[in-house]
Amino acid sequence: xxxDDALAKYEPVLGLETHVELGTRSKMFCSCATxxxxxxxxQVCPVCLALPGSLPVVNGTALESAIRLGxxxxxxxASWCRFARKNYFYPxxxxxxxxxxxxxxxxxxxHLDVVVDTPEGPREFRVExxxxxxxxxxxxxxxxxxxxxxxxGAEYSIVDYNRAGIPLLEIVTKPIEHTGxxxxxxxxxxxxxxxxxxxxLGISDVRMEEGSLRCDVNVSLMPxxxxxxxxxxxxxxxxxxxxxxxxxxxxxxxHAAVLDSGGRVVQETRHFQENTGGTVAGRxxxxxxxxxxxxxxxxxxxxxxxxxxxxxxxGLPELPAAQRRRIKAEWNLSDExxxxxxNxxxxxxxxxxxxxxxxxxxARKWWLNxxxxxxxESEVELAALSITxxxxxxxxxxxxxxxxxxxxxxxxxxxxxxxEGGPDEVVEARGLxxxxxxxxxxxxxxxxxxxxxxVAEKVRGGKIAAAxxxxxxxxxxxxxxxxxxxxxxxxxxxxxxxx
Amino acid sequence: xxNDLIRLSAAELGAAIRAGQTSAVEATRAxxxxxAAVDGDVNAFLHVDDEVALEQxxxxxxRIAAGEETGxxxxxxxAHKDVFTTKDMPTTAASKILEGWRPPYDATVTERLRDAxxxxxxxxxxxxxxxxxSTENSAYGPTRNPxxxxxxxxxxxxxxxxxxxxxxxxLATGTDTGGSIRQPAAVCGLVGAKxxxxxxxxxxxxxxxxxLDTPGPFARNVLDAALLHEAFSGHDPRDSTSIDAPVPPxxxxxxRADVAGLRIGIVREFSGEGYQAGVLQRFNEAxxxxxSMGAKVVEVSCPSFTTALPAYYLIAPSECSSNxxxxxxxxxxxxxxxxxxxxxxxxxxxxxxxxFGPEVKRRIILGTYALSSGYYDAYYGSAQQVRTLIKRDFxxxxxxxxxxxxxxxxxxxFPLGERTDDPMAMYLADLCxxxxxxxxxxxxxxxxxxxxxxxxxxxxxxxxxxxxxxRTYRVGAAVEAALRDAWGGELLAKNAYAV
Ligand SMILES: [Zn+2]
Numbered sequence: 001x002x003x004d005d006a007l008a009k010y011e012p013v014l015g016l017e018t019h020v021e022l023g024t025r026s027k028m029f030c031s032c033a034t035x036x037x038x039x040x041x042x043q044v045c046p047v048c049l050a051l052p053g054s055l056p057v058v059n060g061t062a063l064e065s066a067i068r069l070g071x072x073x074x075x076x077x078a079s080w081c082r083f084a085r086k087n088y089f090y091p092x093x094x095x096x097x098x099x100x101x102x103x104x105x106x107x108x109x110x111h112l113d114v115v116v117d118t119p120e121g122p123r124e125f126r127v128e129x130x131x132x133x134x135x136x137x138x139x140x141x142x143x144x145x146x147x148x149x150x151x152x153g154a155e156y157s158i159v160d161y162n163r164a165g166i167p168l169l170e171i172v173t174k175p176i177e178h179t180g181x182x183x184x185x186x187x188x189x190x191x192x193x194x195x196x197x198x199x200x201l202g203i204s205d206v207r208m209e210e211g212s213l214r215c216d217v218n219v220s221l222m223p224x225x226x227x228x229x230x231x232x233x234x235x236x237x238x239x240x241x242x243x244x245x246x247x248x249x250x251x252x253x254x255h256a257a258v259l260d261s262g263g264r265v266v267q268e269t270r271h272f273q274e275n276t277g278g279t280v281a282g283r284x285x286x287x288x289x290x291x292x293x294x295x296x297x298x299x300x301x302x303x304x305x306x307x308x309x310x311x312x313x314x315g316l317p318e319l320p321a322a323q324r325r326r327i328k329a330e331w332n333l334s335d336e337x338x339x340x341x342x343n344x345x346x347x348x349x350x351x352x353x354x355x356x357x358x359x360x361x362x363a364r365k366w367w368l369n370x371x372x373x374x375x376x377e378s379e380v381e382l383a384a385l386s387i388t389x390x391x392x393x394x395x396x397x398x399x400x401x402x403x404x405x406x407x408x409x410x411x412x413x414x415x416x417x418x419x420e421g422g423p424d425e426v427v428e429a430r431g432l433x434x435x436x437x438x439x440x441x442x443x444x445x446x447x448x449x450x451x452x453x454x455v456a457e458k459v460r461g462g463k464i465a466a467a468x469x470x471x472x473x474x475x476x477x478x479x480x481x482x483x484x485x486x487x488x489x490x491x492x493x494x495x496x497x498x499x
Numbered sequence: 500x501x502n503d504l505i506r507l508s509a510a511e512l513g514a515a516i517r518a519g520q521t522s523a524v525e526a527t528r529a530x531x532x533x534x535a536a537v538d539g540d541v542n543a544f545l546h547v548d549d550e551v552a553l554e555q556x557x558x559x560x561x562r563i564a565a566g567e568e569t570g571x572x573x574x575x576x577x578a579h580k581d582v583f584t585t586k587d588m589p590t591t592a593a594s595k596i597l598e599g600w601r602p603p604y605d606a607t608v609t610e611r612l613r614d615a616x617x618x619x620x621x622x623x624x625x626x627x628x629x630x631x632x633s634t635e636n637s638a639y640g641p642t643r644n645p646x647x648x649x650x651x652x653x654x655x656x657x658x659x660x661x662x663x664x665x666x667x668x669x670l671a672t673g674t675d676t677g678g679s680i681r682q683p684a685a686v687c688g689l690v691g692a693k694x695x696x697x698x699x700x701x702x703x704x705x706x707x708x709x710x711l712d713t714p715g716p717f718a719r720n721v722l723d724a725a726l727l728h729e730a731f732s733g734h735d736p737r738d739s740t741s742i743d744a745p746v747p748p749x750x751x752x753x754x755r756a757d758v759a760g761l762r763i764g765i766v767r768e769f770s771g772e773g774y775q776a777g778v779l780q781r782f783n784e785a786x787x788x789x790x791s792m793g794a795k796v797v798e799v800s801c802p803s804f805t806t807a808l809p810a811y812y813l814i815a816p817s818e819c820s821s822n823x824x825x826x827x828x829x830x831x832x833x834x835x836x837x838x839x840x841x842x843x844x845x846x847x848x849x850x851x852x853x854x855f856g857p858e859v860k861r862r863i864i865l866g867t868y869a870l871s872s873g874y875y876d877a878y879y880g881s882a883q884q885v886r887t888l889i890k891r892d893f894x895x896x897x898x899x900x901x902x903x904x905x906x907x908x909x910x911x912x913f914p915l916g917e918r919t920d921d922p923m924a925m926y927l928a929d930l931c932x933x934x935x936x937x938x939x940x941x942x943x944x945x946x947x948x949x950x951x952x953x954x955x956x957x958x959x960x961x962x963x964x965x966x967x968x969x970r971t972y973r974v975g976a977a978v979e980a981a982l983r984d985a986w987g988g989e990l991l992a993k994n995a996y997a998v
Binding site for chain 1: 821847
């Protein structure tokens with residue numbers, strides 16, 4: 001069913017459950033390292049392998065990260081809460097239960113404001129947060145030998161437990177209503193804002209391509225004007241911002257088609273298909289498991305003191321929304337300019353570049369144009385480019401002082417991205433410095449005039465446009481490293497003409 | 500065989516080794532010879548490796564020779580319950596599912612035994628995963644009571660109690676979840692202590708019921724038990740439920756051994772129907788003895804203690820149903836049916852069906868049911884409320900008395916096979932010991948004579964508040980000293996396997 005037709009008849013209600021892998025150095029309940037991409041089963045110990053007799057101990061940094069995120073999401077922080085065991089059998093879960101939190105989450109009742117662009121201008125939505133709780137990740141299973149890479153038809157499966165026990169935060173929204181046709185954009189804006197918040201807090205670097213932020217997207221529809229919600233589907237493991245938007249859009253259309261044909265939406269788990277943008281049915285909730293939650297007797301209750309919570313609150317950094325407001329005012333940006341920065345995911349990078357000494361306009365220009373293009377070309381996020389805001393600021397500085405032309409600056413950036421070192425090292429190694437030493441430049445100018453007496457005569461005669469040929473000769477002689485403006489001025493000066 | 504060494508108490512043996520009158524190696528040899536001579540009758544040990552034991556003994560002798568500051572038990576052999584992980588010996592919890600498993604790590608209790616210079620002779624038999632009161636639930640055959648080989652040695656730590664009673668070890672470790680140290684100590688004529696929950700570490704103790712499991716000592720006398728208690732107890736950062744407080748002064752209390760002015764409460768609910776006459780007779784005599792030594796004895800009512808047994812049989816199975824989920828054939832232990840045609844789930848299922856014994860299965864099923872959604876509040880929830888009531892009864896009692904006393908068990912050792920088909924009758928063996936586990940406080944069982952009708956040992960249970968373990972030792976030592984005079988020596992000297 002066409003999206004607009006679906007929205008004309010139905011009102012969507014959304015719910016988002018987001019898992020963020022924390023960037024702690026050790027796991028949630030043991031001291032194993034958490035380095036991504038290590039050899040399989042090398043970051044394991046008796047605790048995260050669930051060897052008989054081993055016991056969990058809570059990672060204090062993970063607890064602190066959870067509270068800080070809760071505070072940044074305007075949540076209340078529980079003064080006393082417990083971990084619970086979620087019991088189910090699965091080979092990649094060593095204990096066959098997951099330590100999580102059940103009816104006593106650490107953080108609850110918060111909200112996050114997000115902004116969505118509409119043709120009528122930016123519109124703000126408040127997403128209510130139900131809870132933020134701590135849990136541990138599972139291992140990773142690979143199914144080998146079959147044609148599909150899925151469990152059915154595979155000849156055998158192998159499990160890597162390196163990820164087992166990595167700390168996760170689960171952030172659950174309350175039902176998000178009244179978004180209408182903006183539902184997919186609101187979902188995307190929420191996940192984007194949450195990701196930026198997590199990054200600003202420094203609790204995870206959120207590499208979505210490595211699965212360190214994963215989303216479960218719940219969608220239901222009800223006829224316009226109705227008050228009772230429809231049956232929801234839960235689409236699991238939606239792992240990019242674009243996919244979040246697509247999954248919501250697809251599910252709205254799918255539900256509408258089912259309802260329109262007089263069918264009944266089944267409450268079920270679905271899987272998002274990156275290649276098609278659609279979802280396929282997984283396990284039906286009707287046969288869902290009973291997780292037999294109960295408080296984990298191996299762990300003592302978590303009871304953060306009010307003083308500690310206040311200390312953490314006072315130590316929160318500037319959060320993305322506040323940063324946007326400040327930057328818009330300080331840099332005097334229009335709504336559109338701010339939007340471009342936000343859409344390019346560049347705001348933090350530009351701000352850091354400004355902090356490193358670059359003028360805001362220059363910093364914006366380099367990140368939004370040159371660097372965004374490079375990121376797109378190499379299909380990585382802007383933040384994943386191997387150049388730091390400080391390095392960009394240095395390039396801007398070299399251009400401003402006349403040591404680099406824009407063209408040379410782009411070559412310097414090539415060098416930095418290629419891993420040849422910082423801007424100064426690249427300039428040195430590639431010999432890219434602008435020839436602006438007047439004696440060297442003067443010699444080249446004199447040579448050009450001597451080599452082209454006809455042209456020089458024309459210029460003397462008042463045909464100033466002809467000086468371009470002499471500038472070209474100077475640039476050629478200096479292999480492009482001269483400042484063309486300076487060369488032109490010198491030529492006119494030597495020939496006694498006013499420019 | 501060196502019976503002179505074997506006859507020494509652990510304290511005396513440790514002193515003799517320190518004084519150079521004998522060595523750890525000599526003591527270890529004496530006990531290994533003893534094991535070789537009698538364990539065929541008793542079946543106390545699941546695993547003994549002479550060379551591994553002697554190697555430890557040689558290392559201790561070297562430490563003593565090097566002038567290292569060693570504790571009072573350095574060089575003294577100990578029998579170690581097979582529920583604690585040991586790097587140099589298999590650890591099975593008497594289950595088929597862990598047959599031959601060699602842990603890559605030592606339990607904290609194991610580590611502390613080694614640090615204190617104790618020599619681990621081998622691993623003792625037990626009810627599978629500590630579930631039982633007779634050691635008949637071992638997958639490796641029952642242990643027999645040295646007082647009468649046709650009778651049970653108690654359980655679940657029956658291998659440990661039988662080993663000490665048959666003079667196969669001067670000391671043994673055990674774990675007490677519902678009475679698994681005190682009950683075997685009582686029926687074998689030994690001293691056994693259940694420390695305050697959290698007073699001794701559970702790290703490396705294969706879990707049965709995490710909120711109840713407590714490692715504790717077995718010995719022939721109170722002072723030896725206190726020395727062993729002190730050697731392995733104390734705060735362990737690897738166990739979150741471990742208490743960060745000094746070990747109560749149990750050794751000092753065992754040496755003090757006086758009860759003048761102490762207020763002692765008799766638990767009214769622990770007598771009457773179901774109690775063997777000879778047990779009550781010896782218990783009453785012990786109480787009179789305490790009174791004659793200057794203690795002030797009063798009767799105390801703890802009405803909720805009568806509901807302890809059903810509450811225990813909901814809480815312990817619930818926790819075990821989750822704790823034992825990790826035995827799934829994936830990472831260690833038995834694996835059944837992995838012939839390349841079966842799924843992981845099928846292999847898990849076949850392995851658990853073959854690897855667990857009937858009592859373990861019974862409790863897993865019971866616990867799974869009690870935690871199920873819709874039943875949780877009625878079963879697990881109510882049981883937790885009972886637990887709170889029991890704590891309150893203890894708190895109220897301890898406002899008026901310093902310790903509570905009762906028979907340790909309602910009857911003396913029953914014949915092998917008598918209760919194996921009647922779980923309820925078997926569960927009654929722990930009637931008097933369970934309240935202490937549910938409340939988390941300290942208790943000790945000390946021999947108080949032989950029942951006239953069957954000539955079998957009777958235990959006196961002394962219960963104290965949490966972290967007041969020293970009181971139980973003080974009272975136990977006083978009773979022991981008075982009775983030793985009356986008996987003309989140790990009660991244990993009267994058993995068929997005395998040396
Ligand atoms: Zn680990």
